[in-house]
Amino acid sequence: MITDDNCNITLKSVYSCPSDEVPKDITLPRDWSLSWHQVETLKALRNPDIDVIFNTAMTGDGKSLAAYLEVLQGEISAIGLYPTNELARDQEMQMNRYIEVFQPLNNPRVARLSSAELEIYAENENLRKSAALATLTSQREVLFTNPDIFHYLHRGVYLIPGDSPDKLWGRIDKDFDLFIFDEFHVYAAPQIAGVINTMLLINCTNRRKKFLFLSATPDTEFINKLQQAGFCCAEVNPLEQNKYQFPSNLEQEQELRNKNWRQVSRSINLNFIPLEPSFKASEIWLRENSNLILEYFLNNPGSKGAIILNSIAAVKRLVQFFKEILQPHGLTVGENTGLSGKTAKEKSLSCDLVFGTSTIDVGVDFKINLLIFESSDAGNFIQRLGRLGRHDGYERDGEYINFGSFTAYALVPNFLVERLFLGESPVLEKNNIYERPFFHIKIKEQYRRINDFRGYYKRWGAVQSVWLAYNLNHKTVQTQYAQSSEKFKKACEQVFNTSLGSVRGRISGWATEWKSLSGKSGNPIAEDAYSFRGSSSLQCGLYDLTEENEAERFKTYDLPGILGNLDIEMWTEAAFMRTLKDACRDGQPIPKGRFEYCLGFMKLRAYREERLNWKFIYPGELQPIADLWKVHVLTGITVWQPDNSYIREINKRLKIQGLVCYVLHRPVAEVRMRLRLPMHFQLYPICDQYSLHDTTAPYCIAFGQSALLLDTLAYTFKSKGDEIWIV
Secondary structure, X not given: OOOOOOOEEEEOOXXXXXXXXXXXXXXXXOOOOOEHHHHHHHHHXXXXXXXXXXXXXXXXXXXXXXXXXXXXXXXXXXXXXXXXXXXXXXXXXXXXXXXXXXXXXXXXXXXXXXXXXXXXXXXXXXXXXXXXXXXXXXXXXXXXXXXXHHHHHHHOOOOOOOOOOOOOHHHHHHHOOEEEEEOHHHOOHHHHHHHHHHHHHHHHHOOOOEEEEEOOOOOHHHHHHHHHOOOOEEEEOOOOOOOEEOOOOHHHHHHHHHOOOEEEEOOEEEEEEEEOOOOOHHHHHHHHOHHHHHHHHHHOOOOOEEEEOOOHHHHHHHHHHHHHHHHHHOOOEEEOOOOOOHHHHHHHHOOOEEEEOOOOOEOOOEOOOEEEEOOOOHHHHHHHHOOOOOOOEEEEOOEEEEOOOOEEEEEEEHHHHHHHHOOOOOOXXXXXXXXXXXXXXXXXXXXXXXXXXXXXHHHHHHHHHHHHHHHHOOOOOOOOOHHHHHHHHHHHHHHHOOOHHHHHHHHXXXXXXXXXXXXXXXXXHHHHHHOOOOOOOOEEEEEEOOOOOXXXXXXXXXXXXXXXXXXXXXXXXXHHHHHHHHOEEOOEEOOOHHHOOOOOEEEEEEEOOOOOOOEEEOOOOOHHHHHOOOOEEEOOOEEEXXXXXXXXXXXXXXXXXXXXEEEEOOOHHHHHHHOOOOOOOOOEEEEOOXXXXXXXXXXXXXXXXXXXXXXHHHHHHOOOHHHHHOO
16 A cells, blocks of 8 residues: 555654652552653642643553542542543543552542433433432542533533522532543633633632643643633643653664653554545545555454544445455454444444544554544644554454554645655655654644634633623522632633623623514523534434444434435434334433434435535525624525425424524635634535525535634634735
């Protein structure tokens, strides 16, 4: 599998420095040792003058053990916050393994909580969600959950009228000493703003707590804002302290092992595959080179491979394609997209080649020596590549299979290969050998830089602050938190560089506009700004007939993705819910809460080979709306897709929705390029009654939190007309 250009390099192996000193009161299992960064993290957690710790150790270097080491000594209790439920589930299993090995005297009790599990528990025990949440989180030393629940319980989402605002968070914030945020680099600006607000609330209403962030790529903007709020921050950075070594030969590796340095990553042969930046370029390349992938497995018996792509539809199509090619040779193919059940996950881990859209399990439970991957930006490239080379091999049927070598193929835009290897001043030489830090720097410098939306914090971050400050003045807690309320307001105004009074005025204006438009009370714009991930008025419920396991068939999918990629038929809500009620996953009912506000319900028959064209339509004129440069709530929007037999039924429901949106008078492609939007940023074409028949839609539209992010760029970079494009 070698390209004509042979844009290949070798990355050296990585070794992590052991700690010279381990505190005497730390009890470790026999033959265990700690890395330098693990001990330094422990010291920082024990330092009363430090509030926030950032551990930036490399992927695979034991950041999780560093986070929970103090818990395993029986000293503190901790909440671990993970961006996906799958990560929380994996960490729960890892923690139970730690407890089994460390055998701490207090035998810490571990619980995991997701919105689905909360819903099931509440139904089974006939409890309100607030009561179920209090029960599930009480008397636990370790709680694994997602930042969404953590954010919403501080917002009071699970309470009923009359409850004290601190009924849930007051107890949790007091019971737990350490708050751990893992994989923090995947958080976008709205989520980071939510974390800042929650940290400020905890800091102003409680005794001092510890916050630990685990990420190989720390956000300097985030650190600066915490320091502005008065948090004392410390960074544990092994790379800056020369605590990594990159040996050039076996003799050097053996010397490091003799000194108890731990191998974090093996040497990797990395091949760059330059592709045109088109929709199906990676999928086409994989199909055309399927025989070379087969040859790799035949020439390297016992290999395990992962192919990580950006498109779920491409994954679904390629799984079936590669099954037909590899199965006749005794090789199994699976996927790990959205697996919820234990059986489905175990089945995927037993395969020889796994497809997915994320690195869940890959490189951890699913040990690999072959990785083929797409990426959307530099951070995503480095994170995905970091899943390879973490294990020497794996055990199968009582036999240990040793990987002889590690190979990666990066499916990247051709401009990146040109910048790295070609031109007058190439930054990498073909067939050369490099250390990881140098290589990571060059990837960050040469990859397409995406917008970080840093203007979001001032423009929208304080909307959450207003709501939290309002709750602190609730009659049930007003006296108790009088000083905390003032302290919180001042901290938020300083961090977000705005006045909460002016933000309250904006919020009131949105409510008035919505009342005038719809005749209803409420505030859709504020709700999206309050939210951790935003709401989706375009979300649909799908029953996926392509899934073998019925428990995995119930999914949600946004309407734009359905219109372009899926072959579906409409279904009634009653039939969908009836089928859902009769199904179960691992002996438990499947939660139905996420289907409560779906726009429609459908059966998914297949993933389309070719993407279908479509666009949104506005019944009036869009120019006056775009000229206002602001977030709107619009009604009457429908979809134009003449070859779609079910679109009329969708449009009946869609046009009565009040959609939080932002409209720009520029085509989608131009806005994406000029504003350097992330690959998966949700931006869509839209026409009005005067441009319906234009070949390219002259306007684009973003919904929900994407609309707020787009407004951030317009608010930051425009004053009049085309100044928005000066980015």
